[in-house]
Amino acid sequence: MPVLSLLDGVELLDHHCHGVVRRDLDRPSFERLLTEAGAADGVFDSQIGFAVRRWCAPLLDLATHASPDDYLARRAELGVDEVTRRLLGTTGITAYLVDSGFEPEPITSPAELAGLTGASAYEVVRLERLAEEAVLCGASAEGFADDVRRLLWERSRDAVALKSIAAYRVGLAIGPERPSAAEVVAATERWLTIVDESGDVRCADEVLTRFLIWEGLDRGLPLQFHVGIGDSDVDLHRCDPLLLTPLLRATEPLGVPVMLLHNYPYHRHAGYLAQVFSHVYVDVGLATHNIGRAAGRMIAEILELAPFGKFLFSSDAFGLPELYHLGSLLFRRGLGEFLTGGIDSGDWSRADAARVARMICHENARRAYRLPPS
Numbered sequence: 187m188p189v190l191s192l193l194d195g196v197e198l199l200d201h202h203c204h205g206v207v208r209r210d211l212d213r214p215s216f217e218r219l220l221t222e223a224g225a226a227d228g229v230f231d232s233q234i235g236f237a238v239r240r241w242c243a244p245l246l247d248l249a250t251h252a253s254p255d256d257y258l259a260r261r262a263e264l265g266v267d268e269v270t271r272r273l274l275g276t277t278g279i280t281a282y283l284v285d286s287g288f289e290p291e292p293i294t295s296p297a298e299l300a301g302l303t304g305a306s307a308y309e310v311v312r313l314e315r316l317a318e319e320a321v322l323c324g325a326s327a328e329g330f331a332d333d334v335r336r337l338l339w340e341r342s343r344d345a346v347a348l349k350s351i352a353a354y355r356v357g358l359a360i361g362p363e364r365p366s367a368a369e370v371v372a373a374t375e376r377w378l379t380i381v382d383e384s385g386d387v388r389c390a391d392e393v394l395t396r397f398l399i400w401e402g403l404d405r406g407l408p409l410q411f412h413v414g415i416g417d418s419d420v421d422l423h424r425c426d427p428l429l430l431t432p433l434l435r436a437t438e439p440l441g442v443p444v445m446l447l448h449n450y451p452y453h454r455h456a457g458y459l460a461q462v463f464s465h466v467y468v469d470v471g472l473a474t475h476n477i478g479r480a481a482g483r484m485i486a487e488i489l490e491l492a493p494f495g496k497f498l499f500s501s502d503a504f505g506l507p508e509l510y511h512l513g514s515l516l517f518r519r520g521l522g523e524f525l526t527g528g529i530d531s532g533d534w535s536r537a538d539a540a541r542v543a544r545m546i547c548h549e550n551a552r553r554a555y556r557l558p559p560s
Contacts, residue, residue, distance in 0.1 A: 191522070193519075193547070196543050196547045199548040205298070221476060237478040245511070246272065248260055269507060273507035280560050286311065314350065316334055327378060328371055331370050331371075338405060346557065348408070350409065352395045354419050365393050370393065373391050403437060414450045445469070448470065450484060456468040467497070470488060472501070489524065
């Protein structure tokens with residue numbers, strides 16, 4: 187039985203991603219965008235580099251395993267628009283949930299990304315960016331909380347989710363208590379002093395992080411957390427999702443979905459949390475394209491404990507259409523291997539496997555985010 191047969195024709199809903207770059211890229215720029223490392227050296231001699239040559243090259247009319255030089259030359263020859271059209275057009279993604287809070291350079295908006303393939307697109311709003319916007323607009327320590335609340339409701343009026351990058355700013359050992367108004371004012375005063383002295387408007391205070399999280403929960407939209415691997419700004423040992431356990435206990439009664447993104451190398455821990463907390467959902471996100479042919483093993487490991495109804499697809503693609511193509515293809519391949527293995531060993535029927543494939547690929551996300559049917 188072909189590994190992908192169960193997933194052929196099944197739509198994907200990408201519940202966490204970013205826009206794509208709309209400019210032609212030289213080799214260093216391409217390699218910097220290919221991984222979270224931000225460095226060009228040795229990228230093609232890695233799992234993701236080999237995956238590009240294996241799976242993306244044929245879509246650019248090249249032989250499988252074309253050399254990096256040939257691949258990049260052909261990419262430049264076709265131009266960014268044609269490359270983007272070809273690579274996004276193969277994913278089977280029918281809807282994107284786009285994190286609009288990370289724009290180190292101009293990238294497509296949610297509407298522009300959707301327009302490239304005729305898919306739907308929805309916005310995910312970053313909480314930390316709202317706090318920083320409030321400060322940039324002149325918020326005082328006493329007025330900060332109200333300014334953030336106003337911005338939150340304005341910016342999320344048409345959004346389907348919120349996101350915290352606490353993992354990058356303070357780590358995930360976040361206290362479970364909602365901070366008092368006095369604590370928020372004191373923390374804001376400390377932050378404004380730092381801003382005045384350094385000019386760095388970067389929200390990296392644990393009290394303010396808790397404030398933002400609880401305000402986000404009050405909004406009632408699903409709340410995404412970056413977990414696990416990221417770029418060099420992340421202290422990985424502070425990104426284990428088990429550190430969120432006290433906060434998850436405190437927030438479970440609210441019933442607001444908490445979405446743990448990426449999770450590698452803590453994906454088994456995330457699977458456990460999805461099993462024991464009713465409001466926790468998980469994915470493997472950017473790890474899928476980063477670990478290439480090993481993606482199937484990772485998917486099997488997170489599904490050791492994660493209920494099939496709590497596991498979602500995301501690419502976390504940023505900048506390169508290659509990451510959308512690889513994220514979707516390697517996810518289909520890995521999930522197909524897992525489900526087909528269960529059929530072959532008699533652990534579930536083919537009908538059950540096909541039903542689980544639909545759940546994981548799009549139905550779970552539509553239910554959790556309350557999205558309309560495709």
